[in-house]
Amino acid sequence: MKNRTETALERKLAAFVALSADELGVLHKLHGNRRTFRAGTDLVYQGQRDQTVFILAKGWVSSYKLLATGTRQIVDFQIPGDFLGLRSILLHASDHGIEPITDVEVSEISAKELLDIFSENPRLASAVLWAASRDEAMVVEHLIDIGRRSAGERTAHLILELGARLTLVGKGSRAEFDCPLKQHHLADALGLSSIHVNRVLRRLREDGMMTFRNNRVTIDDYERLAAFADFDAAYLDHERPILR
Template sequence: MISSTDAVAKKLKCYIDLNQSEWSALGKLPQKIIEMEPGREIVHEGQRKHSAFLLLDGWVSSYKLLPDGTRQIIDFQIPGDFLGLRSLLLRTSDHSFEAVTKVKIAEVPAKNIFAAFEQAPRLAIAVLWAASRDEAMVVEHLINIGRRSAIARTAHFLLELGTRLRLIGVGSDKGYPCPLSQYLLADALGLSAIHVNRVLRQLREQKLLTFQRKKVEFHNLDALIELAEFQTAYLDQDEPIMK
């Protein structure tokens, strides 16, 4: 059963103040808990009849592979995020999920989700909020790649990750632990690894942030936010909307 103190609960609490029966329905979602090593594929693009998953611990990347073998990372999932929820309705996964670190995931079959939603309609609304928020982040990432400069998109992406992590009690406005390599960042930002290295050096030299030894440190948060034109409204995590 999912504890009310874990990352999933913390994330959903941002939207709705669930009652005891709704917490109970949430706890009954998983069929089993699975641990996977870094680099293991969780779901592959085109896979049918798969379960959704709740990420309980670790980091995951969601991505699409192009015919020439190049990869576009859509986003990184952190504890509290759902994996493959949309594909339960579409029936076929339109992208892949891979463990970035060692992960612990809870397998959630479609029948469990539908039963929980029937028992607790407000839980369904909270999960819909989580899915809508994920879609809003993808839209922002599209703007990042299409319109922002390399340095602004990198700053924006790292600020967004920090904001998401603080929601589940990880890190602070001073920084956060981050297991991502420059190659992973490059595939997420639509840049080469060499370009990412150059941009991170610029941010460090401008005394805005440092990303090294698997940690992002903010040195001048206000200036970084101004550079990235970062606004948190699309993350919609200021306070619960439903009591």
């Protein structure tokens, strides 16, 4: 008997492993203990030593890394249902910072707690780790963006990817979606200067492909934009649960 809406996390994990009622119960308990953070105050700072994992319930965050030169690179954006800082469990200290872009709501879990739960619920562990593996596919796609696509192509590609991800969790459509990112977020994610991002966005708008303005993205000509960006959503797609 289903008496509440499925969380983004449940929907996400169910795509990888068919979870039992028990496992769902564990998940639900994990996902209690909510905290909120204001936009701009880091959940985790680079170099932090106490190992904590978060599950994002509401809002957007970015994972970034600061370089010695003072520049920063955003590795990925996360949206509700995503795990934050999972990899830091492997390391002595977090190798990257996590900054909320909007006000966010998260569940906090200590590393020890998570590992205990993983020991007792290996199937759940698999589901989470497979999901993490799919997230890696997105990082790979960013790598390709930055390595081999022009500024225009990679900007378009990132926007299309965000659109596809948001559509999957029911927060947007092919034609438009809300997007709290500033131009400097795009710049740090794309390895460009924000000034150049501005020019690129103008170009895309003037060419009638897409409009990024006032925290809203409008795709004016999806087909042309997707062709221009060489975008193929296959890497976001997944099969039915791989473990029954």
